Amino acid sequence: MHGLQICAALEQRRQLRFFYRDHLTPTVVEPYTYGENHSGNLVLSAWLISGETRDPGPPLWRLYLDEEIRRLELLDVRFDRDRRGYNAHDPRFRRIRCRVANPAR
Numbered sequence: 001m002h003g004l005q006i007c008a009a010l011e012q013r014r015q016l017r018f019f020y021r022d023h024l025t026p027t028v029v030e031p032y033t034y035g036e037n038h039s040g041n042l043v044l045s046a047w048l049i050s051g052e053t054r055d056p057g058p059p060l061w062r063l064y065l066d067e068e069i070r071r072l073e074l075l076d077v078r079f080d081r082d083r084r085g086y087n088a089h090d091p092r093f094r095r096i097r098c099r100v101a102n103p104a105r
Contacts, residue, residue, distance in 0.1 A: 001066050005074060006034045006044055007098035015049065015075040021068040027051030029062070030079045032086055035096040042066035042097075045090055047083045061085060063092065 009016050009031050017028045029046035037043045044064045061083075088099055 001042065002069055002072050003034065003042065003066070003097060005072055006031060006066075009074050010034060010098050010100045012074075013078050013080060013101055015077040015079065016046070016072060017075055018064075018072040019070040020051075020053075020064055024052040025050075026071075027053070027064075028075070029064075030083065031100065032083070033088075033090050033093060033096055033099045034066075035093045035098070037063070037092055038094045040094070043093075044069070045092070 006016070008014075010033075015028055016031050017026050020027045028049040028051055029044075030049060031044055031046045033045040035043070043066060046062055046064060048060045048062050082100070086100075090096070
């Protein structure tokens with residue numbers, strides 16, 4: 001559904017904003033990995049920057065079901081460092097479609 005936009009954000013290391021499921025406010029994330037989980041659902045692994053959710057506090061790593069994302073926007077805010085805990089070979093994915101580009105050195 002949102003694969004092209006999400007993969008563009010990953011390639012450019014840009015934050016995303018979207019409305020998600022029952023979150024109370026728009027969600028802003030640094031996206032890291034997009035692909036299929038072991039159930040065959042398209043999911044985004046991302047670091048939560050802001051947004052009020054019903055799931056309080058850390059960890060700030062979250063998985064988002066693509067089908068639950070609404071009004072997705074690529075923001076002009078870029079990030080150049082990987083968050084602690086990022087795994088380029090995340091075992092929660094059966095198939096990775098795209099992942100964050102290597103940081104600028």
